[in-house]
Amino acid sequence: MRGPLARFTHPTEVPVEEKSHTANDKEVGVVDNQPRNSETDTDIDAIDSNAQAGVQKIEATTKVWTKSNLILAYVFIWIIYFVDSMQSGMSSLLTPYVTSSFALHSLTATTGVMSGIFGGVSKLTLAKILDIWGRPQGFLVVVLLMTVGLVMMAACNNVETYAAAQVFYWIGYNGVSYSLSVFIADTSHLKNRALMLAFISSPYIITVWISAPMSQSVLSGVGWRWGFGIFSIITPIMCLPLFFLFTWNYQKAKKAGFVIQTPSGRTTWESIKYYFWQFDVICLILVTGGFALFLLPFNIYSYQYYGWKDPMIICLIIFGGLLLIGAVVWERFFAPVKFLPWELLKDRTVLGACILSAVLFVEYYIWTAYFSSFLQVVLNLNVTQTGYIGNIYSLGSCFFSFIVGFLIRWTGRFKWITLYFGVPVTILSIGLLIHFRQPGTYIGWIIMCEILYAFAGGACVIGEQMAVMAAAAHQHVAVVLAMEGMFSSVGGAIGGTISAAIWTGTFPKALAKYLPPESQANLTDIYSQLPVQLSYPMGSPTRDAIILAYGDGLRWMFVAATAITAIGLVSVAVWRDIKVKDFKQVKGRVI
Incomplete structure (x- = not known):
């Protein structure tokens, strides 16, 4: 992840979740099963100023x-x-x-x-x-x-x-x-x-x-x-x-x-x-670790001395389940x-x-x-x-x-x-x-x-x-x-x-x-x-x-x-x- 990933900034660059993510027909582009455009008819092909930088770049x-x-x-x-x-x-x-x-x-x-x-x-x-x-x-x-x-x-x-x-x-x-x-x-x-x-x-x-x-x-x-x-x-x-x-x-x-490329004004630490x-990153770790720990015992239990009763198998299932629950709680109440x-x-x-x-x-x-x-x-x-x-x-x-x-x-x-x-x-x-x-x-x-x-x-x-x-x-x-x-x-x-x-x-x-x-x-x-x-x-x-x-x-x-x-x-x-x-x-x- 070197040079090509050098950060591109844009004044409208904001995360997806900071925008309206309404999933009803009107917002996502469908009204009574008919097409709908977010732009006006006179500016139908203009670059979407509300989209994120990557979307604007591909439209450009x-x-x-x-x-x-x-x-x-x-x-x-x-x-x-x-x-x-x-x-x-x-x-x-x-x-x-x-x-x-x-x-x-x-x-x-x-x-x-x-x-x-x-x-x-x-x-x-x-x-x-x-x-x-x-x-x-x-x-x-x-x-x-x-x-x-x-x-x-x-x-x-x-x-x-x-x-x-x-x-x-x-x-x-x-x-x-x-x-x-x-x-x-x-x-x-x-x-x-x-x-x-x-x-x-x-x-x-x-x-x-x-x-x-x-x-x-x-x-x-x-x-x-x-x-x-x-x-x-x-x-x-x-x-x-x-x-x-x-x-x-x-x-x-x-x-x-x-x-238009505009500097973000953030320091290196602020960008990190x-x-x-x-x-x-926290949810990514919780979800990945949770699925890995929860699913792995089903693949390796037969190699353990006590099978399903082996302490390691039991611990993996319990901790995997707890991590997945933690991911849901984090996303619901704490994730910015x-x-x-x-x-x-x-x-x-x-x-x-x-x-x-x-x-x-x-x-x-x-x-x-x-x-x-x-x-x-x-x-x-x-x-x-x-x-x-x-x-x-x-x-x-x-x-x-x-x-x-x-x-x-x-x-x-x-x-x-x-x-x-x-x-x-x-x-x-x-x-x-x-x-x-x-x-x-x-x-x-x-x-x-x-x-x-x-x-x-x-x-x-x-x-x-x-x-x-x-x-x-x-x-x-x-x-x-x-x-x-x-x-x-x-x-x-x-x-x-x-x-x-x-x-x-x-x-x-x-x-x-x-x-x-x-x-x-x-x-x-x-x-x-x-x-x-x-x-x-x-x-x-x-x-x-x-x-x-x-x-x-x-x-x-x-x-x-x-x-x-x-x-x-x-x-x-x-x-x-x-x-x-x-x-x-x-x-x-x-x-």
């Missing part, structure tokens, strides 16, 4: 850049998503082998819990950076964090270091995805935004065919360390051009007189105190600047979209954490084949999101496709996998369920993002997207926690029950290492026992995922049916 930038610059920005964004989708796809396939190399395959889900918590909570901090300092500055921070995470993963020597690297990586990765979503919101009309979100996700249609064979090649060649090391070099090279493009156009806006309260914009959360559309986001990530991480291992052990697929099946979701959801985008642009509404197609088909597809996940199943049935799940996912993700953005004014878009991202990341951490708890509670017991006497002595190695599980040939008594144990473990994962997803129907039903056609939310030269 879009007023001065050319059409070619706008197109170039979207090309750079597409390239960044292409590189990120390759590395994230590879990372998910390599993780079981990383944890197995340290003889801790059972911690595959656990490594993502802490990164999910930090990745989610950090988005609100990033939203403040984007709003106060500027979009390019926040983008540069998360690129650096993602690069650091990749370097740490390449150099790690134990699962603890790998888990710490995952924290840096996923804060950076989620932050890059989030900041690019804010860029899209800044530079596209609301009626076209679903199409633009589909466009920037389209690289996944290509990378699903690349990530799996690339992971297989890495594992059989240079090794998983260089798999991460290569991307630690490529990532910053691919991301920096977008940063320089936005920075250059901002400087043009400054020279054109659209931005100002930003300490501005970013609500609120970390969570409670007023926006009162909007039923925003809150419903955030809950849907959390639910989708909870169910996804419940059943996918060990699904790639299931495909290899139970169905005897190699890494490349496993990657192809695992990437059906990315391929199908990105393809179908274009259809969703066109439907939203044509009808001007987004609620119907989420409520009547997205969530119900998600429940159907996961419910079918309760039956088809069993040993001996035909792979075609699993592929069918994955395709249904992918199409439904495309509708749900686009729908929830459109919901939070349509319910907010431009100056609040970064905040509501951050809230939606926080709910999804924490939901993913909760899902990973549930998955790890089910796995550690069922799989070792099932192994002890099914393993033949000659393999009982190897139970610990079989439980903790995927390569050991794969070393037993198909049809052997030991491999059959492992397959039966997988069936027992995954059954409850799919049952839990199906039950939780039902909450999504209620969360979508409460949305306002907002019409996004002719809704002018952004200014300048946009798509």
Whole structure:
């Protein structure tokens, strides 16, 4: 966090929470489901003098850049998503082998819990950076964090270091995805935004065919360390051009007189105190620590001598709960600047979209954490084949999101496709996998369920993002997207926690029950290492026992995922049916 984060001051620079955060239809831009602009009709494209500095800077930038610059920005964004989708796809396939190399395959889900918590909570901090300092500055921070995470993963020597690297990586990765979503919101009309979100996700249609064979090649060649090391070099090279493009156009806006820079008059110590309260560091620590301490015991209880009765497990749950309660009390009664914009959360559309986001990530991480291992052990697929099946979701959801985008642009509404197609088909597809996940199943049935799940996912993700953005004014878009991202990341951490708890509670017991006497002595190695599980040939008594144990473990994962997803129907039903056609939310030269 060096030079690019040098503070930009502006006479109207104030925190989001110091402004009116009214969530009723009139304030957030909707009156009786019709578009409303905060400016007068004669000054419709003027920079919003009431917005924060970061919002004013991006509005000034879009007023001065050319059409070619706008197109170039979207090309750079597409390239960044292409590189990120390759590395994230590879990372998910390599993780079981990383944890197995340290003889801790059972911690595959656990490594993502802490990164999910930090990745989610950090988005609100990033939203403040984007709003106060500027979009390019926040983008540069998360690129650096993602690069650091990749370097740490390449150099790690134990699962603890790998888990710490995952924290840096996923804060950076989620932050890059989030900041690019804010860029899209800044530079596209609301009626076209679903199409633009589909466009920037389209690289996944290509990378699903690349990530799996690339992971297989890495594992059989240079090794998983260089798999991460290569991307630690490529990532910053691919991301920096977008940063320089936005920075250059901002400087043009400054020279054109659209931005007036005024010194704050604060001393260094006064600035430190100002930003300490501005970013609500106390709440950030309480929320992050609370979730971490509360969720961690569900992942590690099986490694303790007394299990759930172990004093450390009990203390972690109690102190984690107390920290979360402390965060609520602090925000409600003491925080001078609120970390969570409670007023926006009162909007039923925003809150419903955030809950849907959390639910989708909870169910996804419940059943996918060990699904790639299931495909290899139970169905005897190699890494490349496993990657192809695992990437059906990315391929199908990105393809179908274009259809969703066109439907939203044509009808001007987004609620119907989420409520009547997205969530119900998600429940159907996961419910079918309760039956088809069993040993001996035909792979075609699993592929069918994955395709249904992918199409439904495309509708749900686009729908929830459109919901939070349509319910907010431009100056609040970064905040509501951050809230939606926080709910999804924490939901993913909760899902990973549930998955790890089910796995550690069922799989070792099932192994002890099914393993033949000659393999009982190897139970610990079989439980903790995927390569050991794969070393037993198909049809052997030991491999059959492992397959039966997988069936027992995954059954409850799919049952839990199906039950939780039902909450999504209620969360979508409460949305306002907002019409996004002719809704002018952004200014300048946009798509």
